[in-house]
Amino acid sequence: MKLFYAPSSPYVRKVLACAIALDLDRQIELVPVKPFESPAELLAVNPLSRIPCLVTSDGAALFDSPVICEYLDSIDGPAILFPPVGRARWRALKQQAMADGILDAAVARRMESLRPQEAARDAFMARQQAAVVRTLAVLESDPPHRTVDIGTISIACALGYLDFRFAHEPWRDTHPRLAAWCAGFAENPCIARTTPRDAV
Ligand SMILES: N[C@@H](CCC(=O)N[C@@H](CS)C(=O)NCC(=O)O)C(=O)O
Incomplete structure (x- = not known):
């Protein structure tokens, strides 16, 4: 998986913290971007030009942080971070x-x-x-x-x-x-x- 990110973004931090809590962080390659400069590589996956944006291993682009966090929580077995009911x-x-x-x-x-x-x-x-x-x-x-x-x-x-x-x-x-x-x-x-x- 690839995560378009910046180390100052608190929304990115949510995603990375969830990945660490789920022991998935080593599966994520970090791609540094400056979203306010609307780089083509970010626009290709997120028309809003915002980070975080996660590209999954099967090529789907996901945003924003609540969606990405819930996706990560769904990867391996039952949910851990999102109480189900x-x-x-x-x-x-x-x-x-x-x-x-x-x-x-x-x-x-x-x-x-x-x-x-x-x-x-x-x-x-x-x-x-x-x-x-x-x-x-x-x-x-x-x-x-x-x-x-x-x-x-x-x-x-x-x-x-x-x-x-x-x-x-x-x-x-x-x-x-x-x-x-x-x-x-x-x-x-x-x-x-x-x-x-x-x-x-
Ligand atoms: N609701 C979004 C907010 C994401 C967001 O606003 N990210 C900022 C970086 S901290 C951004 O990419 N801003 C660029 C822009 O608004 O053009 C989320 O939870 O992911």
């Missing part, structure tokens, strides 16, 4: 949605922060920041469990992105239960081995 399933999928929502808001805010300052930009950024603040409060009120699943992996990647791009806005002191969970969960190899970094 019941409360555990809906809790994990809702956690993934909250984590991806934090990422969507935080990534959009970071992109806007690189543009010239003006009132409309600042209002948009404030709205994205408020979405993150509210979602962190919800996670603090009902912290994730220690279980390694798509919900907890996604939350760890979202919090890791805040640390990576918004280190000047510390969240731990105001969210002690989430911080304690994050510190424990970070010891899992799937998180410890996927620390984000800028592409060189």
